[in-house]
Amino acid sequence: MTKLIKSTFIVVAIALLILSGSSVLAEGSSKGKIVMGTSPDYAPYESVDAKGSGEIVGLDIDIAKAVASKLGYELEISGMDFNGLIAALQTGRVDFVMSAMSVTEERQQSVDFSNVYYAARNTIVSKAANNYQTLEELEGKRIGVQLGSTQEMAVSGMKNVEVKTLNKIPDLIQEIKSGRIDAAIVEDAVALGNTTANPDLKFTLLPSEDEDQGYAIAFPKGSPLVVPFNEALKEIEASGEKDAIVSKWFDSMLATTGPTSGINLDFGILQGYMGYILQGIYVTLLFTLVSALFGFVWGAILSLFKISHVRPLQWFATAYTSVFRGTPLLLQLFLIYFATPQLLDYTISPLLAAGLAFGLNSAAYLSETIRAGIMAVDRGQREAAMALGIPYRTMMISIIFPQAVKNILPALVNECVALLKESSLVSVIGVQDLMRRATVVQANTYRAFEALLVVGAIYYVLVLILTSLARVLERRLRRSD
Structure with missing residues (x-):
């Protein structure tokens, strides 16, 4: 015995060494390494290449790589839930966050932001039979938003509505299809992908309230990285590199996203994903x-x-x-x-x-x-x-x-x-x-x-x-x- x-x-000791392998490697890497936090469930901004390498890819990832390359850093990407990104910044788990995160007054109290690198617009996603056009039409309805997103803040002032917050966009889409909510407020590119793949859904663009608002890079308070990152963002925008990245990912999304068969279950869509x-x-x-x-x-x-x-x-x-x-x-x-x-x-x-x-x-x-x-x-x-x-x-x-x-x-x-x-x-x-x-x-x-x-x-x-x-x-x- x-x-x-x-x-x-x-056995436990060996297994713990296996589990902690990534941390040991992280400590032994070069001083030029910089860690980025993201929530890889928001295509085309960040998602996992499940059919290929299994790595996190997307518009935000390519911009981060371009900036890191210009500043001479080795980029490491850490994926987690969106509502844990700010906590990861504050506890030092990551050096910066890039996850289609909008600048808000509430977030500015906890983190510092770079300049806006992309401006998106909110949309209303609902069943095609409803196809809501304005926020006023949602009065008395059930609305879904992603937890910790700017969409959650956008509906916080609405009256006579029932707001449901979930961690992930796919969960919101499923809630609409199952009839548990009447509509969801999501960003335009995500709405386009979901409605293209689900013909029973439609989306409507909402008017932009502030042209200066958009997605920015988040840093811990007082981070010395803010200034060099802003300079690098200006460089890749002036050179046209950022526009090329945006076009690449939006064109790719439109080319690969198509309507499903329309039946309730279609396991054919899992082709290429089973290995992952x-x-x-x-x-x-x-x-x-x-x-x-x-x-x-x-x-x-x-x-x-x-x-x-x-x-x-x-x-x-x-x-x-x-x-x-x-x-x-x-x-x-x-x-x-x-x-x-x-x-x-x-x-x-x-x-x-x-x-x-x-x-x-x-x-x-x-x-x-x-x-x-x-x-x-x-x-x-x-x-x-x-x-x-x-x-x-x-x-x-x-x-x-x-x-x-x-x-x-x-x-x-x-x-x-x-x-x-x-x-x-x-x-x-x-x-x-x-x-x-x-x-x-x-x-x-x-x-x-x-x-x-x-x-x-x-x-x-x-x-x-x-x-x-x-x-x-x-x-x-x-x-x-």
Whole structure:
């Protein structure tokens, strides 16, 4: 049993090194590296090339590369949800943000902006049967906007409307198609792509209220990068390079975006994307394995603390369990991911942050399960071991613990299944798991159900395999009795 625990620790350590690989590389790279944050679900500005290299591409990306090249920087791109970009800036995870982000007074209180590099217009997207033309027509209606966007601010002053905020544009489009909202306010290029791919939708341009408003690059307050970036933006605009980039991406969007077959489900649109989706299986399984192993080892230690006669250890284990079971897992994930660089001056990778958050959370639950398993072992075995003079440590590791694990095996399997399914939460910090890849395909195809159904089927198959392996293990353990 001692060898098993040592082997488990070694596996966890190796896996954590794999998960933290990106952070180690980041620290060892040249001083000329600069990190850009973006939300790659907003084609043609930023999206993932799921059919090709798998890299983040788009209009904003090409402009950022042109600016970085002129300033002599090596550009690194970090993808995450749009509503986490400002937090990433403030905690030092990224050096600047470029994600079709508009300049607003509220944002200027938290970050500094460059000059506007592109001006877009808002639109009303709705079903073709409605085809709303003005904001006045939306009075008394249900309106959808992206969380943290300028569109959210644009509708904040409207009266007699019900505003629904979601993280991603594809989710807003699906809400319109399902009838949960009447219209969505989105930017013109995104509206064009979605309505072209979905003939049952139409969009109407809204008049521009301020010609000086548009998309700009966001920096942390007091960043020395603002001035050189503004100069580089002027250079690529004067040379015509920026106009060429804009034309390239808008022409590309019009050429590749076409109407769907019009049926409710068309899995043909996933052609070319399946390889990209299936790559997420490795990330999901690796994350689940590390979280489960770490949670089991740490949970076992906590359970021993709880049954020990040392009061401080009991208090610590009880307080730990109370905190991690009493706060949301998503909150713990955000705290570890965003707070670690600020508090410890260490740029933790998204996958490592997710593994730690889920492992620490799982340990809180498993500690109670393992404690119950230990207490369920017949007390006579402890008394017999003590009578034979077997040391307490040897008794727990070689006699009590193996029987406890055998008793709680179904509960352990259930925890692994829960970790596998809950792993979809890590997509919010940019981990390229199955769920994140499904949202990328959604953004690229402007269709919601097909990618989600495929990923759902993959999760189901993985759970079936996991439970089947657990049954085999359980049968072998029974034979060994």
